[in-house]
């Protein structure tokens with residue numbers, strides 16, 4: 471067991487941590503940097519240690535934000551659909567004409583899939599140029615400025631979704647706070663994140679596709695979600711493993727060829743689909759409900775960003 475220096479936990483601010491994986495390569499985009507991950511002694515969160523100052527360079531040529539071809543969109547809907555918030559199933563239990571915010575909406579696929587479902591949709595993307603482009607294509611408001619988003623929608627949103635977003639953020643407390651501010655009382659916060667406690671992560675280790683070093687900053691597990699929920703005024707209503715075949719298929723490509731290769735990934739995709747259906751564990755989905763008012767939360771917390 472090796473203690474790591476230069477650590478500051480993004481969940482609890484503890485400075486004590488134990489190294490989990492060091493010298494992790496970028497097997498996906500082949501960036502030259504290496505990063506390390508450590509588990510916080512205070513709260514158990516696994517995160518990068520230290521967190522690099524400039525993250526923008528890791529997202530050059532990041533394909534997640536590019537518009538996809540229709541065969542890819544069809545495949546994604548079939549293969550990954552179960553990870554995404556199921557509006558058809560759940561929104562009627564909330565109400566018709568609900569306001570749904572997809573925070574970190576990527577290429578806009580989820581918003582686009584949910585057009586014409588009697589929902590009011592809005593998106594958020596941190597890159598202003600990308601947000602404007604998405605907004606023009608989808609004809610849906612896509613914000614790039616959190617203050618503008620709060621100005622227009624604070625306390626008005628029924629559902630906030632974050633699909634594969636939290637693991638990219640350097641400040642998860644801030645994320646929980648802004649979502650709390652945006653939601654109505656009893657509003658739903660749904661998110662899906664990679665599960666570093668999964669059998670996939672244990673089998674593939676540093677070559678696990680969902681590690682996605684250096685872009686994935688932290689891997690909150692159930693105890694972290696519980697602590698963050700209590701701190702920011704949410705109840706954890708439900709959580710489940712989310713089926714995601716990419717983990718196995720892409721990790722096998724890395725193990726066999728030393729990097730992610732799309733054709734090898736496609737070759738192993740049927741195996742990934744089968745295993746992820748039989749033993750879903752590579753990702754976890756959480757369903758939170760806003761309960762406590764933020765004012766009370768602010769008073770008992772050392773955190774707070776918009777006071």
Ligand SMILES: [Zn+2]
Pocket residue numbers: 479480481482483484510511512513514515
């Ligand atoms: Zn911690």
